[in-house]
Amino acid sequence: MEAVEAWERYAQGRTPRREVNAAGARTWLNWTQYPDHGPDESILGDLQGRTVLELGCGTGCNLAHLSTLGASCTGVDIAPSQYRKAVARWGHLPGLTFHTAEVTDYVTRTEGPFDVVLSIFGPVWFTDPEQLLPLIHKRMSPGGVLAFSHKPPAEGMKPVGTLREAKAVTRWDHSADEWTALLASAGFSGIKAEIIPPPEGQSTGTLLVMAYA
Template identity: 45%
Template sequence: MQEIQSAAWDSYSASQPQRRLTNAKGETTWFNWTQYPDHGPGVELLSLSAGGSVLDLGCGAGGNLAHLASIGMQGTGVDLSIAQLGKARQRWGSAGFELHQAEALGFLAQSTRTFDAVYSVFGAAYFTDPDRMLPAVHARLAQGGVFALSQRPAVEGCYGCQASYIPRGDDEDPAIVRRWDFSLVTWEALLKEYGFKDVTTSVLPAPVPGRRTIGTLLVSGRRA
Protein backbone atom coordinates (compact mmCIF):
# COMPACT_ATOMS: atom_id res chain seq x y z
CA MET A 1 0.00 0.00 0.00
CA GLN A 2 2.79 2.42 0.89
CA GLU A 3 4.41 1.91 -2.54
CA ILE A 4 1.08 2.66 -4.25
CA GLN A 5 0.63 5.82 -2.19
CA SER A 6 4.20 6.91 -2.90
CA ALA A 7 3.67 6.47 -6.64
CA ALA A 8 0.47 8.49 -6.44
CA TRP A 9 2.26 11.43 -4.83
CA ASP A 10 5.12 11.13 -7.30
CA SER A 11 2.50 11.56 -10.04
CA TYR A 12 1.14 14.59 -8.25
CA SER A 13 4.63 16.04 -7.99
CA ALA A 14 5.09 15.84 -11.76
CA SER A 15 2.04 18.06 -12.25
CA GLN A 16 3.14 20.77 -9.81
CA PRO A 17 5.59 23.57 -10.63
CA GLN A 18 8.22 24.69 -8.17
CA ARG A 19 7.32 27.54 -5.84
CA ARG A 20 7.81 31.01 -7.31
CA LEU A 21 11.21 32.61 -6.83
CA THR A 22 9.64 35.52 -4.95
CA ASN A 23 6.21 36.31 -3.58
CA ALA A 24 4.24 39.53 -4.02
CA LYS A 25 6.35 41.23 -1.33
CA GLY A 26 9.59 40.24 -3.07
CA GLU A 27 10.51 37.71 -0.38
CA THR A 28 12.49 34.64 -1.42
CA THR A 29 11.01 32.46 1.35
CA TRP A 30 7.62 32.64 3.02
CA PHE A 31 5.09 30.45 4.86
CA ASN A 32 1.83 29.70 3.08
CA TRP A 33 -1.12 27.84 4.66
CA THR A 34 -3.59 28.14 1.79
CA GLN A 35 -4.06 27.00 -1.79
CA TYR A 36 -3.81 30.62 -2.96
CA PRO A 37 -0.67 32.74 -3.42
CA ASP A 38 -0.03 35.70 -1.13
CA HIS A 39 -3.03 34.90 1.04
CA GLY A 40 -3.64 34.09 4.65
CA PRO A 41 -1.59 34.03 7.86
CA GLY A 42 2.05 33.09 8.24
CA VAL A 43 4.34 31.24 10.61
CA GLU A 44 2.91 33.09 13.62
CA LEU A 45 0.20 30.40 13.85
CA LEU A 46 2.85 28.02 15.22
CA SER A 47 3.72 30.29 18.20
CA LEU A 48 7.42 29.44 17.95
CA SER A 49 10.23 30.85 20.04
CA ALA A 50 13.66 31.51 18.58
CA GLY A 51 15.38 28.31 17.45
CA GLY A 52 12.24 26.20 17.90
CA SER A 53 11.99 22.67 16.50
CA VAL A 54 9.28 22.07 13.90
CA LEU A 55 7.99 18.98 12.07
CA ASP A 56 6.27 19.26 8.67
CA LEU A 57 4.06 16.25 7.90
CA GLY A 58 3.82 15.99 4.12
CA CYS A 59 6.44 18.64 3.44
CA GLY A 60 6.27 18.34 -0.36
CA ALA A 61 8.84 20.49 -2.14
CA GLY A 62 9.98 22.15 1.07
CA GLY A 63 8.95 25.78 0.63
CA ASN A 64 7.58 26.22 4.15
CA LEU A 65 10.57 24.44 5.67
CA ALA A 66 12.93 26.74 3.79
CA HIS A 67 11.22 29.74 5.33
CA LEU A 68 11.44 28.26 8.82
CA ALA A 69 15.16 27.67 8.31
CA SER A 70 15.60 31.25 7.09
CA ILE A 71 14.26 32.60 10.39
CA GLY A 72 16.41 30.30 12.52
CA MET A 73 14.05 27.40 13.27
CA GLN A 74 15.10 23.74 13.33
CA GLY A 75 12.92 22.19 10.64
CA THR A 76 12.28 18.53 9.85
CA GLY A 77 10.22 17.42 6.87
CA VAL A 78 8.61 14.06 6.16
CA ASP A 79 7.09 13.05 2.85
CA LEU A 80 6.20 9.76 1.19
CA SER A 81 7.10 11.01 -2.30
CA ILE A 82 10.69 10.64 -3.44
CA ALA A 83 9.92 13.04 -6.30
CA GLN A 84 8.70 15.76 -3.94
CA LEU A 85 11.75 15.40 -1.73
CA GLY A 86 13.93 15.58 -4.84
CA LYS A 87 12.31 18.92 -5.69
CA ALA A 88 13.02 20.15 -2.17
CA ARG A 89 16.70 19.24 -2.39
CA GLN A 90 17.02 20.69 -5.89
CA ARG A 91 15.46 24.01 -4.94
CA TRP A 92 16.74 24.51 -1.41
CA GLY A 93 19.86 22.35 -1.22
CA SER A 94 21.39 22.46 2.26
CA ALA A 95 19.05 25.16 3.52
CA GLY A 96 19.29 24.03 7.12
CA PHE A 97 16.45 21.52 7.48
CA GLU A 98 16.19 17.72 7.54
CA LEU A 99 14.23 15.63 5.04
CA HIS A 100 12.97 12.08 5.53
CA GLN A 101 11.27 9.80 3.02
CA ALA A 102 8.69 8.06 5.18
CA GLU A 103 5.02 7.55 5.88
CA ALA A 104 3.92 10.06 8.50
CA LEU A 105 2.52 7.65 11.08
CA GLY A 106 5.56 5.41 10.78
CA PHE A 107 7.91 8.35 11.31
CA LEU A 108 5.97 9.55 14.35
CA ALA A 109 5.95 6.06 15.86
CA GLN A 110 9.68 5.50 15.38
CA SER A 111 10.91 8.95 16.37
CA THR A 112 12.05 9.65 19.91
CA ARG A 113 12.28 13.42 19.38
CA THR A 114 9.85 16.03 20.60
CA PHE A 115 8.95 19.15 18.63
CA ASP A 116 7.79 22.61 19.60
CA ALA A 117 5.32 22.55 16.71
CA VAL A 118 3.97 20.04 14.22
CA TYR A 119 2.07 21.18 11.16
CA SER A 120 0.55 19.88 7.94
CA VAL A 121 -0.34 22.12 5.00
CA PHE A 122 -2.58 20.10 2.68
CA GLY A 123 -0.27 17.30 3.77
CA ALA A 124 -0.25 13.99 5.59
CA ALA A 125 -2.79 15.07 8.23
CA TYR A 126 -5.32 15.54 5.42
CA PHE A 127 -4.74 12.00 4.19
CA THR A 128 -4.56 10.08 7.48
CA ASP A 129 -7.32 8.99 9.82
CA PRO A 130 -7.28 11.58 12.63
CA ASP A 131 -8.05 8.85 15.17
CA ARG A 132 -4.54 7.60 14.38
CA MET A 133 -2.81 10.86 13.47
CA LEU A 134 -3.80 13.04 16.43
CA PRO A 135 -2.54 10.76 19.24
CA ALA A 136 0.67 10.14 17.29
CA VAL A 137 1.26 13.88 16.90
CA HIS A 138 0.38 14.55 20.53
CA ALA A 139 3.06 12.07 21.65
CA ARG A 140 5.77 13.92 19.71
CA LEU A 141 4.87 17.45 20.81
CA ALA A 142 6.63 19.23 23.65
CA GLN A 143 4.42 20.42 26.51
CA GLY A 144 2.42 23.36 25.20
CA GLY A 145 3.54 22.69 21.62
CA VAL A 146 1.24 23.60 18.74
CA PHE A 147 -0.28 21.31 16.13
CA ALA A 148 -1.82 23.03 13.12
CA LEU A 149 -3.23 21.83 9.83
CA SER A 150 -4.78 23.32 6.73
CA GLN A 151 -6.83 21.65 4.01
CA ARG A 152 -9.94 22.19 1.97
CA PRO A 153 -13.11 22.51 4.04
CA ALA A 154 -15.53 19.62 3.87
CA VAL A 155 -18.50 19.69 1.55
CA GLU A 156 -21.55 19.91 3.79
CA GLY A 157 -22.84 16.41 4.50
CA CYS A 158 -19.76 14.67 3.02
CA TYR A 159 -17.87 13.79 6.16
CA GLY A 160 -15.38 11.12 7.14
CA CYS A 161 -13.17 9.19 4.75
CA GLN A 162 -13.45 10.42 1.14
CA ALA A 163 -11.67 9.56 -2.12
CA SER A 164 -9.31 11.90 -3.96
CA TYR A 165 -8.19 11.17 -7.51
CA ILE A 166 -4.73 12.08 -8.79
CA PRO A 167 -4.23 12.08 -12.60
CA ARG A 168 -1.46 9.79 -13.89
CA GLY A 169 -1.61 10.46 -17.61
CA ASP A 170 -3.99 9.88 -20.52
CA ASP A 171 -3.39 6.11 -20.65
CA GLU A 172 -3.68 5.32 -16.94
CA ASP A 173 -6.47 5.37 -14.42
CA PRO A 174 -6.00 8.06 -11.77
CA ALA A 175 -4.36 7.13 -8.50
CA ILE A 176 -6.75 7.06 -5.56
CA VAL A 177 -5.85 8.33 -2.11
CA ARG A 178 -8.07 8.68 0.92
CA ARG A 179 -8.64 11.95 2.77
CA TRP A 180 -10.61 12.82 5.91
CA ASP A 181 -13.15 15.67 5.91
CA PHE A 182 -15.04 16.92 8.95
CA SER A 183 -17.04 19.91 10.11
CA LEU A 184 -15.42 22.54 12.32
CA VAL A 185 -17.35 21.23 15.33
CA THR A 186 -16.06 17.70 14.75
CA TRP A 187 -12.46 18.87 14.33
CA GLU A 188 -12.68 20.75 17.62
CA ALA A 189 -14.07 17.71 19.39
CA LEU A 190 -11.40 15.42 17.92
CA LEU A 191 -8.50 17.58 19.05
CA LYS A 192 -9.92 17.93 22.55
CA GLU A 193 -10.54 14.17 22.74
CA TYR A 194 -6.87 13.50 22.00
CA GLY A 195 -5.42 15.89 24.55
CA PHE A 196 -5.25 19.29 22.86
CA LYS A 197 -6.35 22.56 24.44
CA ASP A 198 -6.86 26.12 23.15
CA VAL A 199 -8.35 24.56 20.01
CA THR A 200 -9.32 26.91 17.17
CA THR A 201 -11.11 26.01 13.95
CA SER A 202 -12.07 28.30 11.09
CA VAL A 203 -12.50 28.54 7.34
CA LEU A 204 -10.47 31.35 5.81
CA PRO A 205 -12.42 32.70 2.82
CA ALA A 206 -10.86 32.63 -0.63
CA PRO A 207 -9.23 35.88 -1.70
CA VAL A 208 -11.30 38.41 -3.62
CA PRO A 209 -11.42 39.14 -6.53
CA GLY A 210 -11.33 35.88 -8.43
CA ARG A 211 -13.54 33.10 -9.66
CA ARG A 212 -12.32 30.53 -7.13
CA THR A 213 -14.46 30.58 -4.01
CA ILE A 214 -13.40 27.58 -1.90
CA GLY A 215 -11.83 28.68 1.37
CA THR A 216 -9.16 27.03 3.51
CA LEU A 217 -9.84 25.05 6.66
CA LEU A 218 -7.46 26.00 9.50
CA VAL A 219 -7.30 23.93 12.71
CA SER A 220 -4.88 24.28 15.62
CA GLY A 221 -4.42 23.29 19.22
CA ARG A 222 -1.80 23.00 21.98
CA ARG A 223 -0.60 19.88 23.72
CA ALA A 224 -2.27 19.92 27.10
Protein backbone atom coordinates (compact mmCIF):
# COMPACT_ATOMS: atom_id res chain seq x y z
CA MET A 1 0.00 0.00 0.00
CA GLU A 2 1.56 3.26 -1.18
CA ALA A 3 0.36 5.33 1.77
CA VAL A 4 1.83 2.88 4.29
CA GLU A 5 5.19 2.95 2.52
CA ALA A 6 5.11 6.75 2.40
CA TRP A 7 4.46 7.06 6.14
CA GLU A 8 7.11 4.48 6.91
CA ARG A 9 9.64 6.60 5.03
CA TYR A 10 8.50 9.64 6.97
CA ALA A 11 8.73 7.81 10.30
CA GLN A 12 12.28 6.67 9.59
CA GLY A 13 13.42 10.27 9.36
CA ARG A 14 11.83 11.37 12.63
CA THR A 15 13.92 12.05 15.73
CA PRO A 16 12.54 10.33 18.85
CA ARG A 17 10.96 12.64 21.40
CA ARG A 18 13.20 13.65 24.30
CA GLU A 19 13.00 11.66 27.50
CA VAL A 20 12.33 14.84 29.53
CA ASN A 21 10.96 18.22 28.47
CA ALA A 22 12.09 21.69 29.57
CA ALA A 23 9.93 21.47 32.70
CA GLY A 24 11.48 18.14 33.67
CA ALA A 25 8.35 16.12 32.84
CA ARG A 26 8.64 12.64 31.34
CA THR A 27 5.25 12.82 29.63
CA TRP A 28 3.53 15.83 28.09
CA LEU A 29 1.20 16.84 25.26
CA ASN A 30 2.40 19.19 22.54
CA TRP A 31 -0.04 20.68 20.01
CA THR A 32 2.52 22.55 17.92
CA GLN A 33 5.57 21.79 15.79
CA TYR A 34 7.79 23.48 18.38
CA PRO A 35 9.02 21.88 21.63
CA ASP A 36 7.80 23.36 24.91
CA HIS A 37 5.42 25.74 23.17
CA GLY A 38 1.69 26.33 23.11
CA PRO A 39 -1.21 25.17 25.31
CA ASP A 40 -1.30 21.87 27.15
CA GLU A 41 -3.98 19.22 27.61
CA SER A 42 -6.00 21.43 29.97
CA ILE A 43 -7.92 22.83 27.00
CA LEU A 44 -9.62 19.41 26.80
CA GLY A 45 -10.99 19.61 30.33
CA ASP A 46 -10.80 16.93 33.00
CA LEU A 47 -9.57 13.69 31.41
CA GLN A 48 -10.04 11.35 34.37
CA GLY A 49 -12.13 8.39 33.26
CA ARG A 50 -12.67 9.67 29.73
CA THR A 51 -12.12 7.63 26.58
CA VAL A 52 -9.60 9.12 24.16
CA LEU A 53 -8.80 8.17 20.57
CA GLU A 54 -5.76 9.63 18.85
CA LEU A 55 -5.64 9.37 15.07
CA GLY A 56 -2.07 9.27 13.84
CA CYS A 57 -0.58 8.65 17.27
CA GLY A 58 2.95 8.04 15.98
CA THR A 59 5.13 6.73 18.78
CA GLY A 60 2.41 7.43 21.34
CA CYS A 61 4.05 10.21 23.33
CA ASN A 62 1.09 12.59 23.44
CA LEU A 63 -1.38 9.81 24.18
CA ALA A 64 0.83 8.31 26.89
CA HIS A 65 0.63 11.60 28.75
CA LEU A 66 -3.16 11.56 28.71
CA SER A 67 -3.18 8.01 30.05
CA THR A 68 -1.16 9.17 33.07
CA LEU A 69 -4.01 11.60 33.79
CA GLY A 70 -6.54 8.79 34.11
CA ALA A 71 -7.89 8.62 30.56
CA SER A 72 -8.53 5.33 28.76
CA CYS A 73 -6.53 5.82 25.58
CA THR A 74 -6.45 4.23 22.14
CA GLY A 75 -3.93 5.19 19.49
CA VAL A 76 -4.06 4.41 15.77
CA ASP A 77 -1.29 4.88 13.22
CA ILE A 78 -0.91 3.61 9.68
CA ALA A 79 2.84 2.88 9.99
CA PRO A 80 3.68 -0.51 11.59
CA SER A 81 7.06 0.78 12.79
CA GLN A 82 5.33 3.51 14.80
CA TYR A 83 3.20 0.88 16.51
CA ARG A 84 6.31 -1.06 17.51
CA LYS A 85 8.00 2.06 18.88
CA ALA A 86 4.89 3.09 20.81
CA VAL A 87 4.50 -0.31 22.43
CA ALA A 88 8.21 -0.50 23.27
CA ARG A 89 8.21 2.88 24.99
CA TRP A 90 4.74 3.09 26.51
CA GLY A 91 3.30 -0.42 26.54
CA HIS A 92 3.78 -0.65 30.31
CA LEU A 93 1.22 2.08 31.01
CA PRO A 94 -2.29 0.98 32.03
CA GLY A 95 -5.31 2.01 30.01
CA LEU A 96 -3.29 2.54 26.84
CA THR A 97 -3.55 0.50 23.63
CA PHE A 98 -2.15 0.96 20.13
CA HIS A 99 -3.31 -0.27 16.72
CA THR A 100 -1.96 -0.23 13.18
CA ALA A 101 -4.67 0.75 10.70
CA GLU A 102 -5.77 3.29 8.12
CA VAL A 103 -7.94 5.74 10.03
CA THR A 104 -11.12 5.60 7.95
CA ASP A 105 -11.06 1.81 8.16
CA TYR A 106 -10.49 1.89 11.91
CA VAL A 107 -13.12 4.51 12.68
CA THR A 108 -15.63 2.68 10.48
CA ARG A 109 -15.26 -0.65 12.27
CA THR A 110 -14.59 0.44 15.85
CA GLU A 111 -17.56 0.70 18.18
CA GLY A 112 -16.60 3.62 20.40
CA PRO A 113 -17.91 5.85 21.74
CA PHE A 114 -15.04 8.22 22.45
CA ASP A 115 -15.18 11.31 24.63
CA VAL A 116 -12.12 12.89 23.03
CA VAL A 117 -10.65 12.46 19.54
CA LEU A 118 -7.26 13.96 18.72
CA SER A 119 -5.26 14.46 15.54
CA ILE A 120 -2.02 16.37 16.10
CA PHE A 121 -0.43 16.96 12.70
CA GLY A 122 -2.24 13.71 11.90
CA PRO A 123 -4.86 12.14 9.63
CA VAL A 124 -7.42 14.93 9.86
CA TRP A 125 -4.85 16.91 7.85
CA PHE A 126 -4.22 14.04 5.43
CA THR A 127 -7.66 12.50 4.84
CA ASP A 128 -10.59 13.83 2.87
CA PRO A 129 -12.54 15.68 5.60
CA GLU A 130 -15.87 15.16 3.86
CA GLN A 131 -15.27 11.43 4.36
CA LEU A 132 -13.48 11.40 7.71
CA LEU A 133 -15.29 14.01 9.80
CA PRO A 134 -18.75 12.36 9.63
CA LEU A 135 -17.14 9.01 10.55
CA ILE A 136 -15.50 10.58 13.59
CA HIS A 137 -18.76 12.25 14.62
CA LYS A 138 -20.58 8.91 14.60
CA ARG A 139 -18.04 7.42 17.01
CA MET A 140 -18.12 10.25 19.56
CA SER A 141 -20.03 10.59 22.80
CA PRO A 142 -22.64 13.38 22.87
CA GLY A 143 -20.75 16.53 23.80
CA GLY A 144 -17.39 14.88 23.12
CA VAL A 145 -14.55 17.00 21.80
CA LEU A 146 -12.58 16.69 18.58
CA ALA A 147 -9.29 18.60 18.64
CA PHE A 148 -6.68 18.75 15.92
CA SER A 149 -3.74 20.86 14.86
CA HIS A 150 -1.56 21.41 11.81
CA LYS A 151 0.39 24.16 10.10
CA PRO A 152 -1.89 26.86 8.70
CA PRO A 153 -1.99 27.06 4.90
CA ALA A 154 0.44 29.46 3.34
CA GLU A 155 -1.12 32.44 1.58
CA GLY A 156 -2.28 31.43 -1.87
CA MET A 157 -1.89 27.70 -1.17
CA LYS A 158 -4.48 25.38 -2.65
CA PRO A 159 -6.56 23.46 -0.07
CA VAL A 160 -5.18 20.13 -1.29
CA GLY A 161 -1.42 19.64 -1.52
CA THR A 162 1.26 16.99 -1.11
CA LEU A 163 3.33 16.22 1.98
CA ARG A 164 6.86 16.61 0.68
CA GLU A 165 8.47 14.42 3.33
CA ALA A 166 6.10 11.49 2.79
CA LYS A 167 6.16 11.58 -1.02
CA ALA A 168 2.65 10.67 -2.17
CA VAL A 169 0.40 11.67 0.71
CA THR A 170 -2.39 14.15 0.04
CA ARG A 171 -2.82 17.03 2.49
CA TRP A 172 -5.91 19.16 3.07
CA ASP A 173 -4.59 22.66 3.79
CA HIS A 174 -7.79 24.31 4.96
CA SER A 175 -8.07 27.65 6.71
CA ALA A 176 -9.83 28.17 10.04
CA ASP A 177 -13.00 29.32 8.26
CA GLU A 178 -12.94 26.35 5.89
CA TRP A 179 -12.56 23.90 8.77
CA THR A 180 -15.41 25.59 10.61
CA ALA A 181 -17.73 25.06 7.65
CA LEU A 182 -16.63 21.45 7.14
CA LEU A 183 -17.09 20.59 10.81
CA ALA A 184 -20.53 22.19 10.95
CA SER A 185 -21.55 20.23 7.87
CA ALA A 186 -20.45 17.00 9.61
CA GLY A 187 -22.66 17.75 12.63
CA PHE A 188 -20.19 19.40 15.01
CA SER A 189 -20.94 22.52 17.04
CA GLY A 190 -19.14 24.93 19.37
CA ILE A 191 -16.36 25.14 16.80
CA LYS A 192 -13.29 27.19 17.63
CA ALA A 193 -10.33 27.57 15.28
CA GLU A 194 -7.35 29.77 16.04
CA ILE A 195 -3.72 30.28 15.15
CA ILE A 196 -1.25 29.71 17.97
CA PRO A 197 1.51 32.28 17.40
CA PRO A 198 4.98 30.80 16.88
CA PRO A 199 7.77 31.21 19.42
CA GLU A 200 10.19 34.09 19.04
CA GLY A 201 12.40 33.69 16.00
CA GLN A 202 9.90 31.55 14.08
CA SER A 203 7.45 32.71 11.41
CA THR A 204 4.90 29.89 11.16
CA GLY A 205 2.19 29.42 13.74
CA THR A 206 -0.04 26.42 14.38
CA LEU A 207 -3.73 26.09 13.54
CA LEU A 208 -5.61 24.55 16.47
CA VAL A 209 -9.23 23.52 15.93
CA MET A 210 -11.73 22.26 18.51
CA ALA A 211 -15.33 21.16 17.98
CA TYR A 212 -18.01 19.30 19.94
CA ALA A 213 -20.19 16.37 18.90
